[in-house]
Amino acid sequence: MKASRARLKKPMADTVRNYTASVSYDQRLAPYDIEGSIAHAKMLAKREIISNKESAQLIEGLERIADEIERGVFLFDEEREDVHLNIEARLIELVGDLGGKLHTARSRNDQIALDMRLFTKDAIKDVLEALHDLRGRILDKAESHQETIIPGYTHLQRGQPILLAHHLLAYAQMFERDSERFRETLRRTDVMPLGSGALAGVPYPIDREFVANELGFRAVSANSIDAVSDRDFVIEFHAAASVAMMHLSRLAEELVLWSSEEFSFAEMDDSYATGSSIMPQKKNPDVAELARSRTGRVYGNLTAALTMMKGLPLAYNRDLQEDKQPLFSSVDVVTSSLQVMGEVLATLHFQTERMRHAAEEGFSLATDIADYLVKRGIPFREAHGIVGEVVQFALERGISLADLDLDQYRGFSEVFDKEVLEITVESALKARSETGGTAPEAVSRELMKAKKRLREE
Amino acid sequence: MKASRARLKKPMADTVRNYTASVSYDQRLAPYDIEGSIAHAKMLAKREIISNKESAQLIEGLERIADEIERGVFLFDEEREDVHLNIEARLIELVGDLGGKLHTARSRNDQIALDMRLFTKDAIKDVLEALHDLRGRILDKAESHQETIIPGYTHLQRGQPILLAHHLLAYAQMFERDSERFRETLRRTDVMPLGSGALAGVPYPIDREFVANELGFRAVSANSIDAVSDRDFVIEFHAAASVAMMHLSRLAEELVLWSSEEFSFAEMDDSYATGSSIMPQKKNPDVAELARSRTGRVYGNLTAALTMMKGLPLAYNRDLQEDKQPLFSSVDVVTSSLQVMGEVLATLHFQTERMRHAAEEGFSLATDIADYLVKRGIPFREAHGIVGEVVQFALERGISLADLDLDQYRGFSEVFDKEVLEITVESALKARSETGGTAPEAVSRELMKAKKRLREE
Amino acid sequence: MKASRARLKKPMADTVRNYTASVSYDQRLAPYDIEGSIAHAKMLAKREIISNKESAQLIEGLERIADEIERGVFLFDEEREDVHLNIEARLIELVGDLGGKLHTARSRNDQIALDMRLFTKDAIKDVLEALHDLRGRILDKAESHQETIIPGYTHLQRGQPILLAHHLLAYAQMFERDSERFRETLRRTDVMPLGSGALAGVPYPIDREFVANELGFRAVSANSIDAVSDRDFVIEFHAAASVAMMHLSRLAEELVLWSSEEFSFAEMDDSYATGSSIMPQKKNPDVAELARSRTGRVYGNLTAALTMMKGLPLAYNRDLQEDKQPLFSSVDVVTSSLQVMGEVLATLHFQTERMRHAAEEGFSLATDIADYLVKRGIPFREAHGIVGEVVQFALERGISLADLDLDQYRGFSEVFDKEVLEITVESALKARSETGGTAPEAVSRELMKAKKRLREE
């Protein structure tokens, strides 16, 4: 019978064991658990709570277990509930009763809090790297499309012509904010909880700063009750990942649209598209669809974590065990999605002719004609009305604005002069030259700045 | 290179394979996939699309694969993306090129829709069984506590005395509604989609009713586009499971409260409690805490499924692949939670003396005293005011209502007569005898009815 | 000072009043509250708990208040917390102290449960009517497009040609399931909770069946604790509304796509489109965008309701007050969205020429050519491979399959004969004639059945 069941007179029911055991998934934390235990063992010796020799033996045993796990020969056993008890049992096999001393001045409550923070810190670093790569790829693509013109859309209706580089830089902005958010979450995760015991601290002369230093934490937690019951950093991860996935879902949606026969703005590289089992002509944007769909998974994980924490009294409750699987899921989804979407984008072939044609045809310059009138003194609302009538006139004749001559224009307003015929896609782009606008010079400026910020991160 | 990549000139990138492969989890559908394929093979022969001999060979191969899977010797291969392709590849190994004919008049789109419905039907049946068991256990427990009196709470303040049986029957009502919801979901899931092809139906003289009959479906789907893109039944499962888990979370919360030293209303059986690694005196209600927490998982899965479907154009999109993991998670959580909580409840030991004492002390009869005044002609609001003053009086003296004598009562209203001293917990219970009330006879009536409904289900 | 504060010695703090008062929104329940009170007053007299004269006076007062509310002259006062207390206070103004007697054998806990159920029943009926209308409009539109051919999509790639009627009938199926779900929710909502008192029933000889009958309920609740703390029906409403909105969001997405210049499959009627304040040429599908977006509101309301209920101990807790605003929001969103989207669809102009052209061009018949090979004995997977090569060949030459001659076909397989040239969009449609397929006869059959079911509901 397990020590932790000392007071209980019957063995645990099988259904309870199955229901409560976590080792099938929390074994993912094993490397962090061992890393933390080694630091703990060093500290116990430093403070003479155990002897140097005991500490060395414990560390040797732990390192051997780490090696067994890495080589895939460690056997995790459901009977031993969780990752901690599995490692402890093996340690006792290796070093005898001494293994039991490792739990001195420590509880599973602060131990799991430590493991989760070590894991999350690593996960955030991976996400930050994936974001860095993706942003680099977006900037590269933008750099090579500073002259590619596409229609800018609102309501999925063509609005005004823009540079493809400008469109891509909108995504660079989004993912840059994501990097910021993850860095802030990292900072708040980077707090060392060990030494909080079950909830109240431990009655030993421990050295928490030493442990924090060994493990690379920037600070130690300031309140033991908070330290064992806080999962803010998990929720923050889900929240930051949800926004990042939302951004990816928008990019994914556009890739799906652009890959359609109707748009034909882009074609995925054959290595990044999939075929159909029944329709041999298809080249499907499955990766984009899955990224879009997995957005829901991360939203769901966020919901799960928030619901889990709602209304929990202090301090530790077993409810907190449920922080793991959703976190692992969000970590895997956001990291892999950022990476694969980056590759899809990097290898994407844009149909620049087709895009430019779409940007030119129709009425994409209508706004600029209205602004032309405004600059000649017509109040905006009136100018808008006049151009609306011009558009209606052209629509009814099935022609575009470029087909109109000056006389036809003047039929709607005397203010029109021949300069109206000089409004082109290029002149429209060029006119939007203030910061954030789609003029080539403005876009180039922002591209340079974004590259510099990325380099310096 | 795979047939489905016929048009694509490059092999799939590894990141794409890893990102899109589903076999690591959809192998859970293998038995359903094979069951569906066998019915399909029979139908193809019946309609002479393939020969009887071909059909028999296919079925023999499929049965052998089913056996391999059951015995755990089938090797699922990530390279072969999903469960369908893994089985197909093995089938071709076993029966040669003929294996390719099984895909005649079928697409992965309608095949996966079929697998998902077969799986979900089975899952619902398991949930219904677990609900049936839980309800039986609640009714049994209620039956043996028809004389146990506990305080009824509102705002977690003691309100009026009630029977423990009455309290437990509230849960019986909740879980009975859950059974109803799951049965309705089952009915809508029980529709056979095969024959819908990729999206438009198939150009073969298939016999869908035959397949439906073979597989035990009540109907065939009426629209091929809907059939391949509908996941309502998955969402409905999550929604029904969310409500069931919510009910369990309320029960779990009460078990946690009742197990606290402060309440001490109930003690979990040693087989269903857990100890503490650092606090040997603890007997923790971990099962209840985990059930409460896993409620969040199911809510999150519901969010994931709803998000996945939002704004998807018809018909099939790869997004739908993400229906599986959240569904598997909800199925496992709700089934195991219903089962283990049923066992916890069945083995729970109620501290009936302590409960009764809590129901008697304090001011739990205040409402009945107000009603006593009302029956003597005092308008309710005024009666309420009078009893409020009586309570305040007793509170200030640190006594309970049972300690007051008639003179003290009459100090607040002349209407009081000696019958006020006859108001007891028993008389209060007995007075609430209409349907749904806590009077012993009313509770017994409802208990009998609930048992009858359960038996007849 | 209010009767309900009898025991409390200080007035309520202003911040508390502002935080807890609900009358600003629960006044929407006033008609139901009064309806319930009238039935309650009748019952009290029937059971001689009050006199007939008292009952008549109460009812007269209540009817006068109903009239004041309907005429908009009733002044709801925040000081009086909620709708119940506002009405009660006015009733006491009108009929004197007698007004206080209305609260006999009733609590705010069962009263609000009654109001919510009466409201929700009405709301569901409105939703059912809106669904009925929408389904009728879809069927009408389908009826007039039984010969319109559009591309069927998977992965937003053109797959196989289908009838527009078939596509629309997919939506008819979805909304028919929604009607079913709402009817089932209605049935579970249709249970009368009054008589449950605060939580335990009431100590009066009430007649609950009479009240249920007066108010048109099919049954009375069977357990008082459950009756005052159950909000399953609210959650069910949100869940059913979430699925219905999800369906609308898919339709909305398609309307947005079809309205784009790139698709140009449909044009919204001018009355149902909006313009742009700055781009006069735009005709925006705002209604569809808002329906898509408001889907999130209903999902959010579902999350709110589920979270509210998680882990609540029995019986009534003030938490339940928060059921109202999200419910009102979901009711309004789903009802208005169904209605306006029905109108948008009914007035939509399809560009049938353009659709047909899209269905014909490209490689939409590739599957049928593969099936042609299969019928000539080629295993499906091999046939798929051959057609993939044919498609690749055509793509490289920038031609479509219709441009290939028999010799070219035979370059890929000897099995091709001249009948391959007879595969057309029409023949492809016609071949999918089993139930659920897109063949004109199959579609017509399902249309008739759907109309019949709608009529009979």
Place this chain on the structure above:
Amino acid sequence: MKASRARLKKPMADTVRNYTASVSYDQRLAPYDIEGSIAHAKMLAKREIISNKESAQLIEGLERIADEIERGVFLFDEEREDVHLNIEARLIELVGDLGGKLHTARSRNDQIALDMRLFTKDAIKDVLEALHDLRGRILDKAESHQETIIPGYTHLQRGQPILLAHHLLAYAQMFERDSERFRETLRRTDVMPLGSGALAGVPYPIDREFVANELGFRAVSANSIDAVSDRDFVIEFHAAASVAMMHLSRLAEELVLWSSEEFSFAEMDDSYATGSSIMPQKKNPDVAELARSRTGRVYGNLTAALTMMKGLPLAYNRDLQEDKQPLFSSVDVVTSSLQVMGEVLATLHFQTERMRHAAEEGFSLATDIADYLVKRGIPFREAHGIVGEVVQFALERGISLADLDLDQYRGFSEVFDKEVLEITVESALKARSETGGTAPEAVSRELMKAKKRLREE
């Protein structure tokens, strides 16, 4: 007919107007809309796009409208869709056609982005202030309870004795992290979007830095497409508010528990409690219950915002209109909940005797006795086992550890000596003196640091 409908030949259907109009709620943005317009008008004059005189007239008109709104005499008209058009229409009434010029170099897309950011910045400042107040109140309460001892709980079972101050400081930590998150969100919100036009920038020589400076923004947005379609700041607000509400829900749960008869650890001030309409003896913690419940509202708003944004193609889509109501709801809920819970806590009366008694009785020192054995050389796991037996022994006799004598202890292990009898609640507290522990000196240290940080913010 409205200018924006220039191309449309029919008036908007009433259902569409009702469905799309936002003025009923977006009028809340009016002060921000006017503030932004005034800055815009100044800039237009500075850059000579309009004359100084025109600018002055526009500003005078706008200020008059602001005054009308503040005095409550401005009539918002549903016919005029939204807040912008309502203000513009009134402006044209006041200053004539000139009013139309205000829309020069501006679109509703960048205008609403500006309004939302101005509103959100103010809202965050309010939340930060409410957090500051609440934290101050927690620290004050902790300061006055540095000697109050309560049981520390895990699994809602009494674990180890702690200081009430230590418990309260756990909440101070949580809300300090909330302040940090909101400050970070504020920084990202503090970016000026005006000048982005509909999506591409505007063809005028505007001065965005001037506008940013006038309105107190720290930066201008770097990409026009991102600027009009970004709602990250709204989602971030919801996410930060969700975590803050989650923290409040935990505090609320504890207040509800502590107010129960069973715990009786705290009593709410009469001004902050509510009574019962039917149970005069009740003193209900309604404020805490509502705070707990409204947590769900904010979670739901987060879900709504995330769902809204999922899969939206760039740039502006009408979907974004739905950002407002959930944001307003979250702002109101989180601000009022922080404030009222702060007041509840500040006026709360702790039953310190009762708490101390609960901390002393039972087995709260069991861990310390195990640690006592460990310090005498017994491995932790073994010590744990010994103490488990001691607890079992005492439980069976219905006595507490304090009742045991040395001989009884030595019956379990020879290692026990008389110092075991000196283990008291006080010695247990004192022993946990490292950073974060519950020792009086450690708690006092952290309290001082928290006060200093709060002061310096």
